[in-house]
Amino acid sequence: MSLLVQKYGGTSVGSIERIEAVAEKVAGFRARGDDVVVVVSAMSGETNRLVNLANNISNAPPSREMDVLLSTGEQVTIALLSMTLERKGCPARSYTGAQVRILTDNSHTKARIEEVDVHRLQADLKLGRVIVVAGFQGTDCDGNITTLGRGGSDTTAVALAAALNADECQIYTDVDGVYTTDPRVVENARRLDSITFEEMLEMASQGSKVLQIRAVEFAGKYQVPLRVLSSFEEGPGTLITLDEDESMEKAVVSGIAFNRDEAKLTIQGIPDTPGVAHRILGPIGEANIEVDVIVQNVAEDGTTALTFTVHRNDMAQAQALLTDIAKELKAPSVLADADIVKVALVGVGMRSHAGVASQMFKTLAENDINIKMITTSEIKITVVIEEKHLELAVRALHTSFGLEGSGQI
Amino acid sequence: MSLLVQKYGGTSVGSIERIEAVAEKVAGFRARGDDVVVVVSAMSGETNRLVNLANNISNAPPSREMDVLLSTGEQVTIALLSMTLERKGCPARSYTGAQVRILTDNSHTKARIEEVDVHRLQADLKLGRVIVVAGFQGTDCDGNITTLGRGGSDTTAVALAAALNADECQIYTDVDGVYTTDPRVVENARRLDSITFEEMLEMASQGSKVLQIRAVEFAGKYQVPLRVLSSFEEGPGTLITLDEDESMEKAVVSGIAFNRDEAKLTIQGIPDTPGVAHRILGPIGEANIEVDVIVQNVAEDGTTALTFTVHRNDMAQAQALLTDIAKELKAPSVLADADIVKVALVGVGMRSHAGVASQMFKTLAENDINIKMITTSEIKITVVIEEKHLELAVRALHTSFGLEGSGQI
Numbered sequence: 001m002s003l004l005v006q007k008y009g010g011t012s013v014g015s016i017e018r019i020e021a022v023a024e025k026v027a028g029f030r031a032r033g034d035d036v037v038v039v040v041s042a043m044s045g046e047t048n049r050l051v052n053l054a055n056n057i058s059n060a061p062p063s064r065e066m067d068v069l070l071s072t073g074e075q076v077t078i079a080l081l082s083m084t085l086e087r088k089g090c091p092a093r094s095y096t097g098a099q100v101r102i103l104t105d106n107s108h109t110k111a112r113i114e115e116v117d118v119h120r121l122q123a124d125l126k127l128g129r130v131i132v133v134a135g136f137q138g139t140d141c142d143g144n145i146t147t148l149g150r151g152g153s154d155t156t157a158v159a160l161a162a163a164l165n166a167d168e169c170q171i172y173t174d175v176d177g178v179y180t181t182d183p184r185v186v187e188n189a190r191r192l193d194s195i196t197f198e199e200m201l202e203m204a205s206q207g208s209k210v211l212q213i214r215a216v217e218f219a220g221k222y223q224v225p226l227r228v229l230s231s232f233e234e235g236p237g238t239l240i241t242l243d244e245d246e247s248m249e250k251a252v253v254s255g256i257a258f259n260r261d262e263a264k265l266t267i268q269g270i271p272d273t274p275g276v277a278h279r280i281l282g283p284i285g286e287a288n289i290e291v292d293v294i295v296q297n298v299a300e301d302g303t304t305a306l307t308f309t310v311h312r313n314d315m316a317q318a319q320a321l322l323t324d325i326a327k328e329l330k331a332p333s334v335l336a337d338a339d340i341v342k343v344a345l346v347g348v349g350m351r352s353h354a355g356v357a358s359q360m361f362k363t364l365a366e367n368d369i370n371i372k373m374i375t376t377s378e379i380k381i382t383v384v385i386e387e388k389h390l391e392l393a394v395r396a397l398h399t400s401f402g403l404e405g406s407g408q409i
Numbered sequence: 410m411s412l413l414v415q416k417y418g419g420t421s422v423g424s425i426e427r428i429e430a431v432a433e434k435v436a437g438f439r440a441r442g443d444d445v446v447v448v449v450s451a452m453s454g455e456t457n458r459l460v461n462l463a464n465n466i467s468n469a470p471p472s473r474e475m476d477v478l479l480s481t482g483e484q485v486t487i488a489l490l491s492m493t494l495e496r497k498g499c500p501a502r503s504y505t506g507a508q509v510r511i512l513t514d515n516s517h518t519k520a521r522i523e524e525v526d527v528h529r530l531q532a533d534l535k536l537g538r539v540i541v542v543a544g545f546q547g548t549d550c551d552g553n554i555t556t557l558g559r560g561g562s563d564t565t566a567v568a569l570a571a572a573l574n575a576d577e578c579q580i581y582t583d584v585d586g587v588y589t590t591d592p593r594v595v596e597n598a599r600r601l602d603s604i605t606f607e608e609m610l611e612m613a614s615q616g617s618k619v620l621q622i623r624a625v626e627f628a629g630k631y632q633v634p635l636r637v638l639s640s641f642e643e644g645p646g647t648l649i650t651l652d653e654d655e656s657m658e659k660a661v662v663s664g665i666a667f668n669r670d671e672a673k674l675t676i677q678g679i680p681d682t683p684g685v686a687h688r689i690l691g692p693i694g695e696a697n698i699e700v701d702v703i704v705q706n707v708a709e710d711g712t713t714a715l716t717f718t719v720h721r722n723d724m725a726q727a728q729a730l731l732t733d734i735a736k737e738l739k740a741p742s743v744l745a746d747a748d749i750v751k752v753a754l755v756g757v758g759m760r761s762h763a764g765v766a767s768q769m770f771k772t773l774a775e776n777d778i779n780i781k782m783i784t785t786s787e788i789k790i791t792v793v794i795e796e797k798h799l800e801l802a803v804r805a806l807h808t809s810f811g812l813e814g815s816g817q818i
Contacts, residue, residue, distance in 0.1 A: 016466060057489060068491075069485060098507070099552055099554075120552075145505075
């Protein structure tokens with residue numbers, strides 16, 4: 001007898017047959033005596049269809065109206081899933097974000113949840129109803145429809161779980177959990193039974209896109225136990241826990257994340273004086289280009305070089321800005337390189353274990369992989385290497401840190 | 410400088426191109442200085458698509474969830490039309506029924522409007538915005554989404570016009586007004602410049618489906634000037650007025666309506682005693698079969714015959730019920746006839762003009778058309794004739810009462 005909040009994404013509700021399968025699963029939990037709140041996304045393809053309609057009208061449709069348009073996607077799903085549950089004899093009620101009263105700020109298309117009113121939901125739960133809530137949407141304090149941005153349904157689920165004090169927030173997706181690394185790269189990557197929020201955040205920010213980063217942050221902040229499971233097969237999934245001691249894995253390194261989306265920019269021969277980093281990165285930030293890894297080194301001639309990474313889509317713009325800055329600073333050269341990847345070891349165990357970094361660098365050296373940049377945080381070591389070495393590096397590190405499983409993919 | 414409420418139906422907003430044309434029209438009124446509130450339906454085909462999704466799940470989907478599902482249709486249209494208006498530089502804001510707060514009762518799929526809150530709309534109008542409202546939908550007092558049933562967008566428009574005290578409620582449709590009769594039957598049928606609410610109601614109830622009956626009743630009750638116009642061509646349309654003296658047509662007969670959807674049932678040789686009509690029609694009513702025309706005549710042998718019409722779809726069921734009743738009443742025979750039509754002359758001028766009925770009967774007789782039933786009201790004379798005579802009858806009456814125009818269809 002638990003209170004579960006379950007989230008099913010677009011692929012999981014992509015057709016009448018899939019909605020049928022979700023209803024079957026939900027009805028099963030209900031029959032076992034659990035109270036269930038279901039959060040759903042738009043049927044896969046629907047959001048794109050709506051975006052295309054808008055794009056046929058304008059290349060910059062007003063964001064308030066985009067939200068009115070896009071929020072219909074989830075509204076269709078909640079109605080269809082509730083109908084299916086009712087037909088199975090499982091009493092159900094649908095709610096849009098506004099009907100629940102998921103109050104957000106008024107940043108249309110990327111709103112943030114401020115408050116969730118659960119009194120209607122609690123009344124329905126008492127009556128034995130399954131509650132079906134439209135993910136990804138809310139309302140601002142003036143009654144305007146808002147959306148949380150793509151993937152925001154995870155955040156809706158976590159926010160409801162927090163407000164309802166649910167026993168678990170279960171995110172059903174097309175993978176059966178969080179892996180030590182991408183199973184497409186390392187065949188014997190292993191599903192983790194548990195992972196801490198911090199590790200999950202680092203994995204997510206490095207391109208392991210199982211969960212929305214904001215949802216993980218939110219779950220960590222409100223201490224909501226979060227579990228990632230497969231919609232399509234049975235299994236325990238991966239539990240994301242607050243407490244690293246509860247973790248069943250005692251490994252130093254929990255996983256290896258990587259990200260092919262970045263490009264590296266270097267400005268060389270700049271004066272090694274205070275304020276120079278700001279003069280370089282200020283205009284980049286003003287152009288709304290997000291900078292990720294930043295490294296600065298002093299050269300022997302008293303000048304310095306600054307290297308940073310940006311999203312590959314922003315490389316050309318960043319390079320142009322940087323060329324102007326170089327002229328002002330009389331710096332001799334600007335280098336841009338898109339053929340790089342970031343590879344990161346993640347694990348809360350690193351805090352108490354020395355030698356992780358040196359073992360990482362040794363493994364890469366043994367495989368003749370040159371490291372172009374290094375940064376570290378308390379639970380993560382990131383290197384930037386040439387893209388062509390990605391698979392080799394990830395496989396070698398996976399073996400070196402003993403992450404292999406039985407290859408149960 | 411008028412305040413106009415304009416309603417555009419599903420065909421008028423059936424594609425991005427059509428929405429573009431509607432925006433052009435609306436922006437034109439705005440540029441002239443009019444305040445405009447637009448009510449739109451779902452894009453044509455969308456409601457059927459949604460109904461099909463639901464029917465794939467259940468043959469009796471819960472009506473609350475049907476409303477959640479169907480209301481998305483209009484919500485898509487309001488967003489797309491608002492985006493188009495904004496792109497044209499015409500500030501616009503969309504509102505769902507719930508956002509306006511169109512309060513209805515809780516009869517899902519056929520709710521009735523109880524109250525309209527216009528203070529948000531008035532604030533937007535003051536700011537020079539065009540308001541785009543989703544037709545056909547509202548909210549009950551518990552915040553559940555309701556719909557008004559098919560065609561309910563007309564009612565939404567009239568209700569908003571009444572609440573806003575609009576100068577005119579304009580219903581844009583695929584015909585350019587109300588005609589003296591169906592132009593597909595009488596080539597030189599004439600568009601009426603004006604018609605009274607009562608006449609319009611009689612025309613509508615007789616199968617002239619330009620407007621929803623409920624919308625006309627509503628407009629009459631709240632004295633909202635209503636105009637039917639074409640979305641696709643320019644023209645003054647037909648004004649539906651309260652005051653028959655304002656009418657520019659001083660004709661005795663305004664139009665001829667007809668209806669092919671009915672069937673006639675007769676029970677003969679029943680005792681001419683009090684209560685017999687109730688014994689016959691009671692069970693028909695209990696079976697939820699709507700009875701339209703009823704005629705009773707006394708035969709010479711002291712028995713009587715009762716004839717009434719029902720919708721053709723209900724004929725078989727009504728006939729079965731009637732056969733049972735006939736046995737109880739020892740009535741010798743029950744006759745059913747689906748090959749009939751109702752033809753009605755409608756006109757407020759009849760009130761003050763004798764001889765309309767006799768001219769009608771004379772015209773039909775001259776064309777060898779046998780009259781099977783006759784009923785009259787203050788502004789309407791209805792006859793039931795054989796279906797094969799429909800075109801002949803309507804054309805002859807159209808000529809006889811001088812309704813021809815120049816055939817400007």
